[in-house]
Each structure stands twice: as structure tokens, then as C-alpha cells.
Amino acid sequence: MNAAAAGPADAASDPGPGRDTTRPLPTVRAARAVFDLSLDAMVWSRRSLMMALLLALPVVLAIVYRAVLGRLPPRVAAFDFYGNIVTYYYLRFALPVTALFYATALVADEVDGKTLTYLITRPVRRSAILIGKFAAYVATTFALALPAIVVSFFLLATAGGWSGIGARVGDLFRDLGVMALALVAYGALFTLVGVLLRRPVIPGLLFVFVWELLANLPGYMPRLTLTAWLQSLIRHRPPQEGVTAIFGQVLPAALSLQVLTAATLLFLAASLWIFSRREYVIEE
Amino acid sequence: MPIYEQTYRRYEARAPLRKVRFWPITREALRLILARRWFLGLLALGWLPFLVRVIHIYVVTRFPEANRVLPVDGRLFGQFLSQQLVPVLFVTIFAGAGLVANDLRTGAVLVYLSRPLTRRDYVAGKLLVVLLLNLFLTLVPALLLYLIALALAPDQFLKWELAWIGPAIALYALVLSAVLGLLMLAVSSLSRSARVAGLGFFGLLMGLQTVHTILREAFDRPEAAVLSIATNIQSIGRALFGTAERTATVPWPWAALALVALGAGCLAVLRSRVRAVEIVT
Amino acid sequence: MTATLEYVRASRWYGPVIALNDVSTTVGPGVTGLLGPNGAGKSTFLKLAAGLLAPSQGEVRLLGRPAWGTPALYHHVGLCPETDAFWEGMTGLQLVTALLRLTGFDEAECGRRAEQALDSVALLEAKDRKVGGYSKGMRQRIKMAQALAHDPQVLLLDEPLSGMDPVNRRRVVDLVKRLGREGRTVLVSSHILYEVEAMTRRVLLIHNGRILAEGDVREIRDLMDEHPHTVSVRARDPRALARAVVGAPHLLSLTFGADGEWLTLQTAKPDEFYGHLHEAALEAGVLEMYSPDEDLASVFRYLVPR
Numbered sequence: 001m002n003a004a005a006a007g008p009a010d011a012a013s014d015p016g017p018g019r020d021t022t023r024p025l026p027t028v029r030a031a032r033a034v035f036d037l038s039l040d041a042m043v044w045s046r047r048s049l050m051m052a053l054l055l056a057l058p059v060v061l062a063i064v065y066r067a068v069l070g071r072l073p074p075r076v077a078a079f080d081f082y083g084n085i086v087t088y089y090y091l092r093f094a095l096p097v098t099a100l101f102y103a104t105a106l107v108a109d110e111v112d113g114k115t116l117t118y119l120i121t122r123p124v125r126r127s128a129i130l131i132g133k134f135a136a137y138v139a140t141t142f143a144l145a146l147p148a149i150v151v152s153f154f155l156l157a158t159a160g161g162w163s164g165i166g167a168r169v170g171d172l173f174r175d176l177g178v179m180a181l182a183l184v185a186y187g188a189l190f191t192l193v194g195v196l197l198r199r200p201v202i203p204g205l206l207f208v209f210v211w212e213l214l215a216n217l218p219g220y221m222p223r224l225t226l227t228a229w230l231q232s233l234i235r236h237r238p239p240q241e242g243v244t245a246i247f248g249q250v251l252p253a254a255l256s257l258q259v260l261t262a263a264t265l266l267f268l269a270a271s272l273w274i275f276s277r278r279e280y281v282i283e284e
Numbered sequence: 285m286p287i288y289e290q291t292y293r294r295y296e297a298r299a300p301l302r303k304v305r306f307w308p309i310t311r312e313a314l315r316l317i318l319a320r321r322w323f324l325g326l327l328a329l330g331w332l333p334f335l336v337r338v339i340h341i342y343v344v345t346r347f348p349e350a351n352r353v354l355p356v357d358g359r360l361f362g363q364f365l366s367q368q369l370v371p372v373l374f375v376t377i378f379a380g381a382g383l384v385a386n387d388l389r390t391g392a393v394l395v396y397l398s399r400p401l402t403r404r405d406y407v408a409g410k411l412l413v414v415l416l417l418n419l420f421l422t423l424v425p426a427l428l429l430y431l432i433a434l435a436l437a438p439d440q441f442l443k444w445e446l447a448w449i450g451p452a453i454a455l456y457a458l459v460l461s462a463v464l465g466l467l468m469l470a471v472s473s474l475s476r477s478a479r480v481a482g483l484g485f486f487g488l489l490m491g492l493q494t495v496h497t498i499l500r501e502a503f504d505r506p507e508a509a510v511l512s513i514a515t516n517i518q519s520i521g522r523a524l525f526g527t528a529e530r531t532a533t534v535p536w537p538w539a540a541l542a543l544v545a546l547g548a549g550c551l552a553v554l555r556s557r558v559r560a561v562e563i564v565t
Numbered sequence: 566m567t568a569t570l571e572y573v574r575a576s577r578w579y580g581p582v583i584a585l586n587d588v589s590t591t592v593g594p595g596v597t598g599l600l601g602p603n604g605a606g607k608s609t610f611l612k613l614a615a616g617l618l619a620p621s622q623g624e625v626r627l628l629g630r631p632a633w634g635t636p637a638l639y640h641h642v643g644l645c646p647e648t649d650a651f652w653e654g655m656t657g658l659q660l661v662t663a664l665l666r667l668t669g670f671d672e673a674e675c676g677r678r679a680e681q682a683l684d685s686v687a688l689l690e691a692k693d694r695k696v697g698g699y700s701k702g703m704r705q706r707i708k709m710a711q712a713l714a715h716d717p718q719v720l721l722l723d724e725p726l727s728g729m730d731p732v733n734r735r736r737v738v739d740l741v742k743r744l745g746r747e748g749r750t751v752l753v754s755s756h757i758l759y760e761v762e763a764m765t766r767r768v769l770l771i772h773n774g775r776i777l778a779e780g781d782v783r784e785i786r787d788l789m790d791e792h793p794h795t796v797s798v799r800a801r802d803p804r805a806l807a808r809a810v811v812g813a814p815h816l817l818s819l820t821f822g823a824d825g826e827w828l829t830l831q832t833a834k835p836d837e838f839y840g841h842l843h844e845a846a847l848e849a850g851v852l853e854m855y856s857p858d859e860d861l862a863s864v865f866r867y868l869v870p871r
Contacts, residue, residue, distance in 0.1 A: 033666040044654070047475065047484075050474075061499070075502055076502050088498055108479065112477065117617065119667070122667035123668060126636075205486060
């Protein structure tokens with residue numbers, strides 16, 4: 001019995017104009033389609049509302065700071081308060097949690113929701129699916145986080161008036177760049193964790209709240225964390241850091257950029273490789 | 285004839301035989317959770333601080349000079365319970381994140397509420413799951429520790445003036461377990477994904493703690509501590525056991541008020557989210 | 566028959582459990598029913614065909630290429646999975662259109678094909694409603710629509726009629742038969758025998774991970790010597806009919822019905838027996854005749870041990 005070769009479709013199935021049915025869709029085109037499919041679900045959801053509140057909380061803090069400024073003498077200046085928010089709130093807490101929240105769910109949500117079957121039975125490379133979903137993650141988190149940082153900056157940097165704001169705007173752009181890099185780097189890491197593990201949340205939390213504390217230690221240990229490299233890129237040094245004031249390291253900025261970029265690419269490449277080869281047995 | 289009139293029919297089922305209607309919900313949920321070996325491992329890890337404290341009490345009773353460095357008194361039990369906050373947090377997330385979320389996702393809420401159970405029964409049954417597990421990590425080891433202290437150092441602990449320790453342990457353990465359990469249940473009801481619920485719960489707790497830290501550093505006001513759920517719980521413990529805090533904290537009446545408000549908010553969320561039918565427009 | 570789907574000594578196990586055991590078969594154009602009790606291996610068989618799983622041993626080839634790891638094949642394959650799962654916030658039209666974009670059609674073509682597919686499953690009126698608000702039957706039909714929208718050459722349908730009302734069942738059965746007549750390869754997995762019988766006479770019976778039988782239902786039945794064929798006959802004079810056939814070779818038993826009109830006969834060789842019966846039919850005044858155990862249910866019952 002002869003096996004039928006995968007040649008041009010017979011008259012019963014029309015391939016449609018300009019469509020090559022002998023190859024999968026080009027990666028960029030496929031990723032774009034997955035991006036569009038995923039972005040809607042990511043942005044317009046209750047969980048994004050929760051994350052938006054979490055990321056916008058510093059705006060409330062900034063308003064509170066300005067509101068009580070005349071009545072209570074603060075221990076830190078307004079711009080230093082902004083620095084505390086960037087370092088303690090965003091870099092060490094909110095952005096890693098946001099990345100954990102979204103990036104571990106890129107594949108896990110489709111598996112749990114049993115919709116992965118629809119995606120992997122399309123003529124697209126699996127890597128294109130993950131690239132499209134990661135792009136949607138980046139777009140969503142940037143849209144949620146960066147505007148909140150900008151608003152916090154302007155609320156606090158202008159607490160004493162608008163003079164001198166020009167000198168500070170450079171810090172804002174730097175902070176935005178670092179926050180964006182943090183979202184991408186943590187996102188790539190947690191995408192890998194989400195692809196590797198069936199239950200990625202607890203290992204992710206342990207990484208963020210236990211492993212990343214190594215950034216506070218002396219010696220070579222901080223280099224094994226993302227926090228240390230990211231912190232080295234921002235200029236804010238919160239005045240009272242306790243043990244961090246003794247042990248905290250500032251690594252070279254250029255090296256930090258290179259390491260973070262390399263780590264991001266490595267995590268993403270590993271994720272793509274694993275996702276392309278893994279079988280997903282959807283329980284019925 | 286097999287064709288019936290489609291008119292309103294009164295519900296005339298008999299009253300349920302049991303007074304505690306929700307116990308099967310709790311029992312089955314516990315059975316599922318305790319079937320996971322790694323969860324049992326987590327529970328076992330949660331008892332490690334208890335072992336450390338037992339050794340501590342033994343060392344001090346054996347070598348009384350050690351009491352100057354590691355004092356053993358009524359406050360020890362309050363400190364122990366405060367330290368149990370971390371294992372209780374993880375157990376609450378593991379056990380509680382999917383309790384309502386999974387039911388909402390699979391439509392099991394409809395199945396539960398089609399039995400002679402009210403929404404209160406459902407919530408009570410689910411809450412009891414987390415409560416029992418948390419009490420296993422708080423009340424049980426703390427009471428056991430107290431009994432061991434009574435046995436090893438009766439001169440020190442078998443006194444009428446220290447009779448408050450038992451009730452204080454019970455109350456603090458209950459507050460710690462119930463607040464976290466209720467909060468987890470409320471967050472779980474806000475999502476159809478256990479993962480999202482677990483992360484949301486953790487994010488809420490840590491986020492408020494971080495905000496508290498930032499505000500405290502900026503303004504040096506102890507009132508900022510009322511934002512932190514963990515600090516409020518520990519304030520109750522401090523009031524019950526008189527344990528000293530390294531950092532300034534909120535007075536216990538404010539802490540209690542904040543926790544009561546939190547509990548009311550959680551119940552309101554559960555009331556609106558636990559429904560048999562969801563209308564999709 | 567040209568083989569579209571080919572299994573060559575294919576096995577698949579999950580840990581220590583063998584789901585599919587050394588299966589060799591081919592499936593060609595037309596409608597083929599994949600039957601078996603729960604846990605027989607039907608889902609695994611279908612997932613291997615759909616390229617969702619790789620065989621642990623052997624080969625599974627679709628349109629001449631390995632089914633696993635060849636995404637280009639999905640231009641020609643439509644899968645209707647059993648699971649009831651969707652992106653609930655999307656409308657029916659949005660869902661089918663989004664999946665068509667992933668199949669390489671341009672925007673205008675996506676819209677046109679999506680509406681055509683929805684129309685073929687009678688969902689056009691509900692196209693702008695969210696899938697989360699669909700009834701069970703509508704959800705099943707939207708699954709069919711997304712499988713058909715890109716006009717695939719091969720259709721893999723897992724329990725396609727589940728949850729449908731009788732009107733829509735009929736519609737889908739007719740649709741499947743038409744697709745088979747067009748020369749497409751349609752593999753329908755089901756455990757509801759009369760539904761499969763309504764769609765096709767060609768079946769693949771699976772049990773415990775092995776193929777029990779394949780081919781036309783009647784041919785399979787004829788090969789089953791150990792189960793005599795039952796023929797029920799209603800006649801004006803059943804006793805006269807009985808006298809005429811009692812000497813027929815291969816007649817195994819003969820029973821009169823309580824109502825005095827029916828005669829139930831059992832034979833090992835039905836075709837020869839029918840020839841003999843034909844001669845006696847006119848004399849005895851035969852009014853009605855049928856064979857209650859030549860259907861799929863009987864074949865299934867005989868082949869699959871309880």
C-alpha cells in the first residue's frame with residue numbers, strides 16, 4: 001500500500017491564495033498571530049487588574065508622601081523616597097512577582113486551561129508560539145509597570161517644586177531602562193521555570209525571596225543573583241540598608257548589562273528548546 | 285402519564301441528619317491534600333522549630349546558667365508562635381490556594397450547592413481545612429511545648445500566675461490561623477487558578493509588608509505598621525505574651541481592629557464570589 | 566486504497582502502562598470509525614495521528630511524513646479534541662478567525678472562512694456571542710468549526726457528537742458523510758456505536774491497546790464463526806416455514822415466538838442459509854425478516870470481552 005506524499009492539496013481542500021502548505025508559517029508571522037491572541041487575554045483579565053493595583057501602589061504612596069509632607073517631617077527627601085520605591089518596592093518585590101505571575105503562566109495557563117492543543121496543532125513552529133507569548137508578556141508588563149514609575153517619579157521629584165527636575169529626568173530614563181530589563185530578565189527566567197516545572201510558583205517564590213537575598217552577601221555570591229546586577233545599574237542607594245550597607249556590592253555597569261543580556265538570551269533559548277520538544281498530555 | 289405540568293414545586297426535602305453539614309467538605313479536601321507526600325514533608329518541616337524549642341527548654345533546665353542567654357519563660361511560647369508564621373504561610377498557600385479557585389473553575393460549586401448545603405456551610409467547610417492544618421502547626425506544637433515545659437520545669441511553669449499561658453496560646457494560634465486562612469480563601473475565590481490565587485495571596489502579604497517598611501523608613505511612624513497583616517498579627521501576640529519587638533509596632537487595639545476589618549472584607553468577598561451560577565454576558 | 570495515515574508497529578506507553586501495543590494499520594480516504602471501550606487506547610491512537618504524542622516505538626506517518634514534529638502537516642489536518650476547553654472571553658467568530666490566522670490565511674480570507682465554517686455547523690447567528698456563554702452543544706460545534714475552517718484533507722474527530730441535540734447530531738453526521746464522499750480522510754473516535762454506524766460501515770476496533778478488528782462491519786461479522794447469526798422472520802405460517810428449512814445445512818437452532826408469528830433461527834453460514842430461506846419464503850408467506858446481530862453493537866459485544 002503506497003503512502004500518499006504531502007504534496008499540493010487535492011481539489012477537496014483549497015489552500016487559499018499565497019499560502020505555502022508545505023512549510024510551517026514563518027516564525028515572525030506566527031509569533032505575531034500568537035501575540036495578538038495572547039495579548040487580549042492577558043490585558044483584559046482580573047489578574048491584570050490585580051497586578052495593575054500592585055504596580056500602581058507606589059503612586060498612592062507618593063500621593064500620601066506629598067499629602068503629609070507639610071504635617072510630618074519625613075526622614076528621607078522626596079527623591080530619596082522615590083529611590084526607595086524603585087529599589088525596595090519595584091526591583092526587589094513588585095517586578096519579580098509580576099514576572100513570576102505572568103511568565104510562569106505563559107505555557108502553564110494553556111496547559112491548565114487545556115487550550116494548548118489548539119495552538120500546537122497549527123502549522124507553526126512551537127518556538128514561534130512561545131516567542132509570541134513572551135512578546136505579549138513584555139508588552140503587558142511594560143504597559144502596567146512603566147507608567148506607574150513615571151507618575152511616581154513626577155509626584156515625588158516635584159514635591160519641592162519643579163526646579164531641578166531637568167537634572168533628574170536622566171535618572172528616570174535610567175530607572176525605566178533598568179526596570180524594563182528587570183522585567184525581561186526575570187520574565188525569561190520564569191518562562192524557563194514555567195516550561196520546566198509543572199508547579200513553578202513555589203520554586204519561583206523561593207528564588208525571589210530566598211535565593212535573591214544572596215545579593216546582600218559579600219564575595220562572589222551576589223553574582224549568582226539577578227538582583228545584584230540590576231541594582232548595579234541604578235544610581236539609587238537607599239541610605240539605611242542595615243547589613244547591605246556593610247556588604248552591598250556595586251558591580252560594573254557595562255558588565256551588568258552584558259551578564260543580564262546573556263542570561264536573558266540563555267533562559268529564552270533553553271525555554272524554546274524544551275518547549276519545542278516536550279509532549280503535553282492534556283488530561284481529559 | 286409521563287408529561288408533567290411545569291409549575292413551581294416546593295422544596296420538601298427532609299432536614300439533613302447531621303448538625304455539622306459541612307464536615308464532608310472538610311474531610312474530603314483534607315484527604316486529597318494529605319495524600320500528597322511532599323505536603324506531608326512540608327508539614328514535617330513546619331515542626332522543626334518545635335524540636336529546636338524542646339532542645340532549648342531541655343538545655344536550660346539541665347544547665348540553669350543558660351537561662352541568662354536563652355531565657356525560658358511565658359514569652360517563649362509567643363515567640364514560637366510568631367516564628368511559625370512562615371511555615372503557616374507556606375502551608376496556607378499550598379493547601380488553600382485552590383480550595384475555592386478549583387471549584388469555580390470546574391463548576392463544582394454548583395455541585396456543592398445543589399446539596400442541602402448553604403453558602404455558609406461551603407465557606408465554613410473550606411475554611412476549616414486551612415484552619416485545621418494551620419492549627420496543626422501552631423496550636424498543637426505550642427500546647428505540646430507547654431506540656432513539655434510543665435514536665436521538665438514544673439517549678440518554673442506550674443504556677444497559678446502563669447495559668448494565662450494556655451489560653452494565650454489558644455487565642456494567638458487561632459488568630460494567626462484564622463486570619464491567614466480567611467484571607468487565603470477570599471483571594472482563592474477571586475480567581476479560577478490556584479496558581480494565581482497563591483501568588484496573589486503572597487503578593488498581597490509581601491506587598492503590604494514592603495509598603496510598611498518604606499513608610500516606616502520615610503516617616504518613622506509606628507502607625508504605618510497597621511498596613512502589614514503580619515505585623516498586626518504579631519501585635520496581638522505581643523499583647524497576649526508581652527514579647528518585646530525590635531521595631532516599633534502598632535498598639536494591639538488598632539491591630540485587632542485592622543484584622544477584624546480584614547476579616548469582614550474577606551467574608552464580603554466570599555459572599556459575592558461563591559455562587560452556584562455565573563452569568564456570562 | 567491509498568493510505569493517508571499509517572501505523573507501523575507503533576507502541577506508546579506512559580511509564581509502566583502500555584496504551585497502544587504494537588499496532589500496524591492504515592487509514593485511507595473516507596470515514597473510518599475508531600471504536601473501543603473506555604481505556605482501550607482510542608485517545609492515544611488519535612493523539613499519535615495528530616502528532617501530539619510521539620510513538621515510544623515504531624512509526625506513525627501522516628500523508629507520508631512523521632506525524633510528530635512536522636508542523637507543516639497541520640495545514641492539512643483538522644483536529645476536534647474531546648476536551649471542552651476554549652478561550653472563554655472570545656466570541657465564536659474571534660476564536661475561529663484567530664486560529665485561522667495561525668494557519669496562514671490573510672485577514673480577509675480568515676473572516677470569510679470563519680463565517681463559512683460557523684455556517685456549516687449552524688453557529689453563524691451566535692458568532693458574536695462569547696464562547697463562555699455557549700451551551701454544551703454549541704461548544705461542541707465550535708470545536709468542529711475550528712477543525713473544518715481551513716479545509717483540511719484529514720480530519721480527526723474525538724467524540725464529535727458529545728452533548729449535541731438530535732437535530733445537530735443529524736447535521737454533523739451528514740456533514741461527516743459528505744466530507745468522506747469528497748475524498749477526505751475522516752477518523753471518528755467514539756464509544757457510541759449507533760452514531761458511528763450512522764456515519765460509516767468501516768471501523769477500527771481497539772481494545773487493551775491492540776486492534777481487535779478492522780474493515781467493514783459486515784465483513785467482520787461474517788468472519789466471526791464462533792457467534793452464530795440470528796435471523797428473525799415473521800410469517801403467516803411460521804410452522805410451515807420451519808418445516809421447509811429444518812433440513813437446511815448449517816441451521817443450528819430454531820425457536821418459535823410466543824405470539825405465534827415469529828420464528829428465530831440461528832445459522833453458522835448466513836449467506837447460504839438465506840438462499841435456502843428464499844425458496845421457502847413464498848410458500849410460508851414471509852412478511853418480515855431481519856438480523857438483530859449484524860450491527861456494530863453486536864460485533865462489538867462479541868469481540869470485546871466484558
